Every structure is written in C-alpha cells, then in structure tokens.
Amino acid sequence: MNVTKKISLLVAILLVGIGLAACGSLDNSSMSSSTNNVTGEKNKKNTYQTTGSASGEYAGVIKNGRYVxxxxxxxxxxxxxxxxxxxxxxxxxxxxxxxxxxxxxxxxxxxxxxxxxxxxxxxxxxxxxxxxxxxxxxxxxxxxxxxxxxxxxxxxxxxxxxxxxxxxxxxxxxxxxxxxxxxxxxxxxxxxxxxxxxxxxxxxxxxxxxxxxxxxxxxxxxxxxxxxxxxxxxxxxxxxxxxxxxxxxxxxxxxxxxxxxxxxDYKNVIYPLGNDESSPNSNDSTAFDNFKTQVESFFPNLSGITAKTRYKGDAMQGMSVTITTQFYSETEIKSFTQFASTQAEKYLPSGVNIDITIRSSDDVQSFLSRSAKEKSFSSHVFSSY
Amino acid sequence: MNVTKKISLLVAILLVGIGLAACGSLDNSSMSSSTNNVTGEKNKKNTYQTTGSASGEYAGVIKNGRYVxxxxxxxxxxxxxxxxxxxxxxxxxxxxxxxxxxxxxxxxxxxxxxxxxxxxxxxxxxxxxxxxxxxxxxxxxxxxxxxxxxxxxxxxxxxxxxxxxxxxxxxxxxxxxxxxxxxxxxxxxxxxxxxxxxxxxxxxxxxxxxxxxxxxxxxxxxxxxxxxxxxxxxxxxxxxxxxxxxxxxxxxxxxxxxxxxxxxDYKNVIYPLGNDESSPNSNDSTAFDNFKTQVESFFPNLSGITAKTRYKGDAMQGMSVTITTQFYSETEIKSFTQFASTQAEKYLPSGVNIDITIRSSDDVQSFLSRSAKEKSFSSHVFSSY
The missing domain is CATH 3.10.570.10 (sex pheromone staph- cam373 precursor domain)
Known part of the structure; x- marks a missing residue:
C-alpha cells in the first residue's frame, strides 16, 4: 500500500469522525469536510472534494462541484x-x-x-x-x-x-x-x-x-x-x-x-420464524420472541413486530426491527419508544448492531438504534412544530 | 412537593436514562425499566409499571399490563x-x-x-x-x-x-x-x-x-x-x-x-423564507440559505431542502430539516448523508436541537441529528438486508 504521508494526513483528517458503522449503527459521528481544491484555474478538471468520512466508512468523491x-x-x-x-x-x-x-x-x-x-x-x-x-x-x-x-x-x-x-x-x-x-x-x-x-x-x-x-x-x-x-x-x-x-x-x-x-457465509433470517424455518442461533429466536411478547402484551394497538437479521455463520451481525403501530398521539409514541427501549435492552442480543423503527401506516414515527459496541439504545422521536 | 424518599429512589431509577431530549435530539439514552408490581393478587387493580423514562422526559403509566x-x-x-x-x-x-x-x-x-x-x-x-x-x-x-x-x-x-x-x-x-x-x-x-x-x-x-x-x-x-x-x-x-x-x-x-x-413567546418559522416573510433572527435565515446552497450545488438530484423551526423570542429552539432526494443507490445515500453532516456542522446554528431527514419520494432513507448540547451530528442510514 504505497501511501504517502500526505495521504495519511488527509485520511487522518477524514477520519476525525467516529461512528456511523456499516449498517444499523447510530454512533456519534464528527465528520470533517475535506476540501482539496488543490489545483488552480489551469487544472480545473482535477479539482475534487470528498464527502467527508466516518469510522469504517468510505469518503466519496465530489468532482467539479458535483457528487460523482x-x-x-x-x-x-x-x-x-x-x-x-x-x-x-x-x-x-x-x-x-x-x-x-x-x-x-x-x-x-x-x-x-x-x-x-x-x-x-x-x-x-x-x-x-x-x-x-x-x-x-x-x-x-x-x-x-x-x-x-x-x-x-x-x-x-x-x-x-x-x-x-x-x-x-x-x-x-x-x-x-x-x-x-x-x-x-x-x-x-x-x-x-x-x-x-x-x-x-x-x-x-x-x-x-x-x-x-x-x-x-x-x-x-x-x-x-x-x-x-x-x-x-x-x-x-x-x-x-x-x-x-x-x-x-x-x-x-x-x-x-x-x-x-x-x-x-452470510444468511438473512426473518423473525418471527415461520413453522418450517430455523435460525442459525436458536437463542436469538427465543430472544426476539420474548421481546415481541413483552412489547405486545403491554401496549395495545400494535399491528406487528418483525425483524430482518443478517448472520455470518451462526453469529448475528445485524438486526433491523420494524414495529407497526396504530398510535396517533405524539405522547403515546414517546412513551412507547421509551418502553420499547427498556425491553430491547432486556431481551435483544447484545454485541450486535440493532435498529428498531416504529412506524404508523404512513410514516416513520420514531426509531431506536444501538451499535455492536454500545450498551444502551439511542432514540429519536420525529417531532412536529 | 411532598415527595417521600421512596419516590425519590423510584425517580432516581427511572432517570438512570440520559438523553432523549424533548424534540429533535438523539442522545445516547440508557433507559431503565422500572417494574413496580408491588401488590399481590388481592390488589391487582393497582398494579402498575412505567414505560421507563429519560432525562427531561416523563415516564408513562402502564396499568394492569396495558399502556394507559x-x-x-x-x-x-x-x-x-x-x-x-x-x-x-x-x-x-x-x-x-x-x-x-x-x-x-x-x-x-x-x-x-x-x-x-x-x-x-x-x-x-x-x-x-x-x-x-x-x-x-x-x-x-x-x-x-x-x-x-x-x-x-x-x-x-x-x-x-x-x-x-x-x-x-x-x-x-x-x-x-x-x-x-x-x-x-x-x-x-x-x-x-x-x-x-x-x-x-x-x-x-x-x-x-x-x-x-x-x-x-x-x-x-x-x-x-x-x-x-x-x-x-x-x-x-x-x-x-x-x-x-x-x-x-x-x-x-x-x-x-x-x-x-x-x-x-413561541413562533414557528419555515425556511427558506418567502418574499414577504421575516425571521426572528436574520442570522439563522442566512445560515440556512448557505447550507441549502452548498448542499444543492454539490449534489445533483435533490428535489428540495426546507426547514421547520421553533423560536422562543428571537432564539431558535429547534430546527427540523427535510431534504428530498431522487437518489436510489444506498451508496449514494451514504455518501450524501456524510456530506450533509459536514455542511450542517459548518453552516447551521449551534446550540440548537437540529434534525435532518433525508427522504426519497416514498420513504425515509437516512437522518442526522444533533442536540443543543452536542457539537457533532449523529447519523443513521436505513439499511436493507
């Protein structure tokens, strides 16, 4: 890898940011814009910028003032x-x-x-x-x-x-x-x-x-x-x-x-499992079922809870949960988001990127996320002014 | 406020969680479930739980196993x-x-x-x-x-x-x-x-x-x-x-x-301002316009950038930006999210809850958020397995 010191510096600047892990993560990321308009008028074709980067993610190319x-x-x-x-x-x-x-x-x-x-x-x-x-x-x-x-x-x-x-x-x-x-x-x-x-x-x-x-x-x-x-x-x-x-x-x-x-060795699995389906890791299946039961029994008006998961071998790599509600009130959404967070921390597998999207029939109402490295969920309720 | 020590303890437990500020924030919140099934069979009517709470937010009531x-x-x-x-x-x-x-x-x-x-x-x-x-x-x-x-x-x-x-x-x-x-x-x-x-x-x-x-x-x-x-x-x-x-x-x-x-003394303001509209704080209007110009000039295929803001007097309390894209590719969304983050940190007002939702015509693709206390944006790209 023939990387000059200049590049290392550029990369270091790009990677001031931390977080934004591949999928499902919601880390705190401080991204830095790196403008490399190093060329003058003569060489305008080579003028480029990058989108800025974040830990574990690529910076993208902006050339002649446009994302490529x-x-x-x-x-x-x-x-x-x-x-x-x-x-x-x-x-x-x-x-x-x-x-x-x-x-x-x-x-x-x-x-x-x-x-x-x-x-x-x-x-x-x-x-x-x-x-x-x-x-x-x-x-x-x-x-x-x-x-x-x-x-x-x-x-x-x-x-x-x-x-x-x-x-x-x-x-x-x-x-x-x-x-x-x-x-x-x-x-x-x-x-x-x-x-x-x-x-x-x-x-x-x-x-x-x-x-x-x-x-x-x-x-x-x-x-x-x-x-x-x-x-x-x-x-x-x-x-x-x-x-x-x-x-x-x-x-x-x-x-x-x-x-x-x-x-x-990747595999995608949907929870809850169908009758003739199996999970690479039965603990995960049980964990999801417990989470689902808890959340459903305590909150009325839920239309469904499902999860898409990604496995590498028998190790879960990511989980994306969707909860569809019939709530309308913003106070109900807030309360439900808080409750879902406590139950997710209690039941869902740790050490895995997890995001939970809470939606009504027409739009995303709130969502929760925890990266593999984190212990607790971050959450966001979409508010209205 | 006639609060017993028991209550203080309960509240302390409820408030282990931090973050989840009122609107637009995306703090890291560790919420604790507080199960208060203190009564036995005889007194089942009074059995209650709370949804768990987070800093600055209320815990909600779950009674007889149901959110009220x-x-x-x-x-x-x-x-x-x-x-x-x-x-x-x-x-x-x-x-x-x-x-x-x-x-x-x-x-x-x-x-x-x-x-x-x-x-x-x-x-x-x-x-x-x-x-x-x-x-x-x-x-x-x-x-x-x-x-x-x-x-x-x-x-x-x-x-x-x-x-x-x-x-x-x-x-x-x-x-x-x-x-x-x-x-x-x-x-x-x-x-x-x-x-x-x-x-x-x-x-x-x-x-x-x-x-x-x-x-x-x-x-x-x-x-x-x-x-x-x-x-x-x-x-x-x-x-x-x-x-x-x-x-x-x-x-x-x-x-x-x-x-x-x-x-x-609250006021809601939409940016960009219309011709006959004014902002309680013209700096904010300029800041938004600069952000909009930067983002639009560097990324093709944007359909629009608008912001809803809430003011108390002339101080902005919250800003909710919506960027509508015609992107399709997940790599483009990722790159754009990173770029939007760098520009938001550069141009948008600090010390204010800000969230930025990036959506295509049909759904939310990613979003960014920064609470008033934070310096850098957190971001989340909705992935697919």
Missing amino acids: TSKSRGLTADQNGNVNNTKSFESGLQDVSKIVFSPSKYIFQEGQYLSTDTVQDWLDRKSKSNPDGLNPEDNGSKDSEKRNPIYLQALEEQDYMEKSGTSLKLKGVTIGLAMNSVDYYQKEQYGAEYETKISDADIKAKSTEIAKEVLKRLRKKSEFKNVPIVIAVYKQASNDSLTGGTFIRYTNNSGEKLAAWKNL | TSKSRGLTADQNGNVNNTKSFESGLQDVSKIVFSPSKYIFQEGQYLSTDTVQDWLDRKSKSNPDGLNPEDNGSKDSEKRNPIYLQALEEQDYMEKSGTSLKLKGVTIGLAMNSVDYYQKEQYGAEYETKISDADIKAKSTEIAKEVLKRLRKKSEFKNVPIVIAVYKQASNDSLTGGTFIRYTNNSGEKLAAWKNL
Whole structure:
C-alpha cells in the first residue's frame, strides 16, 4: 500500500469522525469536510472534494462541484423484482470491498469506467447482434426446465481511489455479479409469470465462467490493466422474499487468471420464524420472541413486530426491527419508544448492531438504534412544530 | 412537593436514562425499566409499571399490563384539518406541563378523567340539547363576519401522577385549549369551504372565558378538587400552514378563581423564507440559505431542502430539516448523508436541537441529528438486508 504521508494526513483528517458503522449503527459521528481544491484555474478538471468520512466508512468523491454518480447503476435498479435485492447488493458490495480496500486508505467512487451501454450489453443474452452478452443464447424453449435462464441479473462496478498529486487515481475496482436463484420469465408478452429455479451448483459454475470472462475484458481496458480487481458473487433472493440476497463468495485478482474464490457465509433470517424455518442461533429466536411478547402484551394497538437479521455463520451481525403501530398521539409514541427501549435492552442480543423503527401506516414515527459496541439504545422521536 | 424518599429512589431509577431530549435530539439514552408490581393478587387493580423514562422526559403509566391510552384524545385528531396542529398541540402541552410538573418528580398519564362524551359535549356548540357546549350558539348567520365561529377546536387533558403507597395518585392536571385562528365552515353540507378569521384579541378574550368555565367544572369533580390545574392556550395554525400552531399562554391554578396568565413567546418559522416573510433572527435565515446552497450545488438530484423551526423570542429552539432526494443507490445515500453532516456542522446554528431527514419520494432513507448540547451530528442510514 504505497501511501504517502500526505495521504495519511488527509485520511487522518477524514477520519476525525467516529461512528456511523456499516449498517444499523447510530454512533456519534464528527465528520470533517475535506476540501482539496488543490489545483488552480489551469487544472480545473482535477479539482475534487470528498464527502467527508466516518469510522469504517468510505469518503466519496465530489468532482467539479458535483457528487460523482454511478455510470451504470440504474440498470441494477430497474431489473429487480425485489427492491431488497438492489439495496443489499449495493451496500453489501461495499462491505465486501472493505475486506480488500480499507476505508482508511481508499476513497470510494461510484463506478465510472463501464458505461450503461456496455453493462446493458453484458447483461443481455448472447446473440448475433450482441456477441458480448454474458447470459446464454435463447434456445427457443419456454419450458422451465429446458430453457436457458438468465443467470446474471445485475453487474455493478465500484471504484477505489487514492490521491495522486492533485487528482485521484484508480487503485482498485470491485465488480459485483448478482446471480439469480430464480429466473422469472413470461411465455408471451404481458403473459403470466413463470419461474426457472437455478441451483447453487449452477450459480457457482456460471458465476465462475462469467467472472473469468469479465476479468479478461477488464484487463483489456487501460484503466483496469494493473489494478487489483475484486469480483464478488451475490445470490439474489426470490421476489417473494422479505429480505434481499447475500454475497456468497469473492476473488481478489492481481493478474489475468481468476484467483481462488473465498467463501462468505452470510444468511438473512426473518423473525418471527415461520413453522418450517430455523435460525442459525436458536437463542436469538427465543430472544426476539420474548421481546415481541413483552412489547405486545403491554401496549395495545400494535399491528406487528418483525425483524430482518443478517448472520455470518451462526453469529448475528445485524438486526433491523420494524414495529407497526396504530398510535396517533405524539405522547403515546414517546412513551412507547421509551418502553420499547427498556425491553430491547432486556431481551435483544447484545454485541450486535440493532435498529428498531416504529412506524404508523404512513410514516416513520420514531426509531431506536444501538451499535455492536454500545450498551444502551439511542432514540429519536420525529417531532412536529 | 411532598415527595417521600421512596419516590425519590423510584425517580432516581427511572432517570438512570440520559438523553432523549424533548424534540429533535438523539442522545445516547440508557433507559431503565422500572417494574413496580408491588401488590399481590388481592390488589391487582393497582398494579402498575412505567414505560421507563429519560432525562427531561416523563415516564408513562402502564396499568394492569396495558399502556394507559387517552380517554378523549381521538377527538382532537379527527377535527383538525392540519395534522401539524394535532401533533404539536399534544407534544407542546407536555412541554408547557414541564414548567409546572417536573418530569423528575411526576409520572405522565394520558388524560383519564374527562370522557370522550364529556369532551365532545364541551367542544360542541351550546344549544338546548347541549347546555355544556363551550362554543357559542349558532346564530343562524352564514356570513363570515356575522356568524358565531367555533373558537375552541380541541381540548386535551394530561394527568401528572405521583406514587402513593402501592398505586399512583393524581397530583396535577394540565388542560390544553386549542383555539382556532381560522374557523372553517360550509354554507351547505358538502359545499364549498368558507373561513371566519379570529383575531388574537378574540382568542384571548374567548380563551379566558372558556378557561374560567373549565376550571369551575373541573373543581366540581372529586379527582380535581384539590390538585393544581394548569390551563394552557394553543393558537391553531391555519390549514394551509406548513407548521402547526403554538402555545401562547398558560395559567397555574390552585383555587377556583382563574390565576393570572403567563405569556409564552413561541413562533414557528419555515425556511427558506418567502418574499414577504421575516425571521426572528436574520442570522439563522442566512445560515440556512448557505447550507441549502452548498448542499444543492454539490449534489445533483435533490428535489428540495426546507426547514421547520421553533423560536422562543428571537432564539431558535429547534430546527427540523427535510431534504428530498431522487437518489436510489444506498451508496449514494451514504455518501450524501456524510456530506450533509459536514455542511450542517459548518453552516447551521449551534446550540440548537437540529434534525435532518433525508427522504426519497416514498420513504425515509437516512437522518442526522444533533442536540443543543452536542457539537457533532449523529447519523443513521436505513439499511436493507
């Protein structure tokens, strides 16, 4: 990591802030704006700023007075029938990147080198008119077992930069491949929706094939010739899932040949568990049930309490609880928020990022949050003047 | 304040929690659940718990295993054409109560002694069938200047309790009178809406009249015979206002004769200011404009930045900023949240409770908050698994 002292200083300034941990945390963060308008009139193209950063998070790039938005990101969003897939694919890809590109050394830039057209061609089926398609040719079959499904649903580029002289230089790139576990298709336009299920074995085989091809293509582009290329594979959840999918493995490549995969053992679990479902850790399930029972028995007018959780192996990494109320009064919301806090501290697992959102049918009324490091919940009631 | 040592201990336990300041704050709060199931089977009716409390906030009452909801509160909600009035009437009434009934000594209970029927009768016009109506008789006129308007739009009771033996005892009550500044009426059912404007002088005269009558009626009820009765007057904002109204004065009564009014100098201001509007403090207006300009110039795709603020005299007490974005990507939201934090610390007034909600068209994406005592913003990005 060839980091100059200047960079270290910049990073130190950026990281005065503490808190804002990856997901679900609500630390006290003092973020510092770092304006690096180091170039003069002559070199205006290289003028950049960063968004400021916070512990464990990347600073983002502001160039020529504008936040640099993704070149191809919209593609992902449009094509997903489950919005949780889109959100967790994007934020999860950053989490995988953190393993390789430390937020304390690198600045995050939304993908800039693969254009919308390129990514669209890659995501389409291979055909005479689209030789670059990474999805298989249409074999004409409409039978769910015999047809060639769409394996690759979305592809996202994320750039990791370092300061070089007066500008930023690309020092690494992460490519996310979102693989379908179910491919939804129609037999005729506007017709009923059918499904082709894709096995885990197929996801692995196809993602390896696609990763090899993507790596080869990227190495041909001058920007990507000599930088580390991380390729991470995401398994999409089905459209009827209440959570998004998870990243299942990644590979960190320095050369042209695909390096060995490293497995990622994530799992998303919804509480309360259904009848035929199990938790990686039955204590967590019991803890949630106790919390739910306590809160429901003491407060009338609750419509439901559910939690989305993320596991790594059998260790919970994050929990996001939603409580839907039929309250109206602000005093009731305040009292309920306080009560929920006491019960959450008593029953919910410690050492885990937890957030609890209390909402009425139309909007968020209040929310509570505790990071893995904290002992007590912070809370906020949305007030009105 | 006849507080026994036992009570002090209870209060001390309740107030282990710190933070959760009145509005807009997001302190770290450690709330303690205080279960006071002190009575046995014989006396089950008096079994109560509290919701737990936090610094500067009331603990609420849980009785017989249920949070005690308001007897008459629904009335307020139904009758307001401006939902901000309802919310700020209820939370503002608690703020006025804090002047008289300290949250460190009293436990808050939603109003239990005036029934829905009673309050409904009081809010209706006086008539042969409803001699208790506090609003004037219908004089038959449909002319906006000649008719008798509805002066009293809503009435709310809040009870302030202390522990007495094994149960809670009413030690004070606050009555909020929400007075119309505009009365909306129809000349025929389902017809167009007309307005009768009500002057500040009329609001004062009528609220004094109504307060005297309410005090007289409450003193006849055994529960209210010997407790302090605070009556607070709220001036409703018009239906087209983007904020709610404000409390304009209150009176703290120990006897049967209405005590002197004390004025409350609150004002709600929306930023950016309109052309013919002014701010109680022009520095605040400039500060907000600078913040808005900075944020808008650096991030594309923002739909709007507005702030609701509360003033006491010319001192800002709270600011609630809403930023509407057209972002989709979670990485963009993260970067933007970080950037907004640096700009808010740079430009927005210090020593004031500030919260900033970042939302897309459909939901809250992230939010930032800083209490008056804090120097830096806390932030939370709503993640998805």
